[in-house]
Amino acid sequence: MDDHGDDQQDEADALLARIMMIRDDWSAGRLTPGQVEAYRRLGRSVDRITREMDAAASIEAANALWRQGADLIKAYLAEHFAAPTRH
Numbered sequence: 001m002d003d004h005g006d007d008q009q010d011e012a013d014a015l016l017a018r019i020m021m022i023r024d025d026w027s028a029g030r031l032t033p034g035q036v037e038a039y040r041r042l043g044r045s046v047d048r049i050t051r052e053m054d055a056a057a058s059i060e061a062a063n064a065l066w067r068q069g070a071d072l073i074k075a076y077l078a079e080h081f082a083a084p085t086r087h
Contacts, residue, residue: 008066015073019046022081038080046073 019042025031026039049069056062 008063009072012066015070015077018077018081019073020026022077035080038076042073042076045069045076049073 003014022031022035022042026036031039043065049065049072053062053065053069056065
């Protein structure tokens with residue numbers, strides 16, 4: 001695998017880990033009602049992005065959709081689920 005693929009996989013793993021932390025907070029009842037709705041909307045967005053990637057005509061198109069989707073998800077998480085600073 002090339003460095004680009006490794007970087008993309010690392011980014012995907014980091015996004016998934018962040019989403020799983022939010023899911024854990026949701027399961028434990030630590031999200032506000034607004035965050036619960038935002039989490040549901042996020043799930044629908046991730047499903048849509050995944051379907052679009054699966055339907056892409058080429059690997060290049062799928063990669064471009066992934067990049068757009070990753071950027072959208074990161075911005076959404078930053079807006080609705082501010083992560084605590086970790087040192």
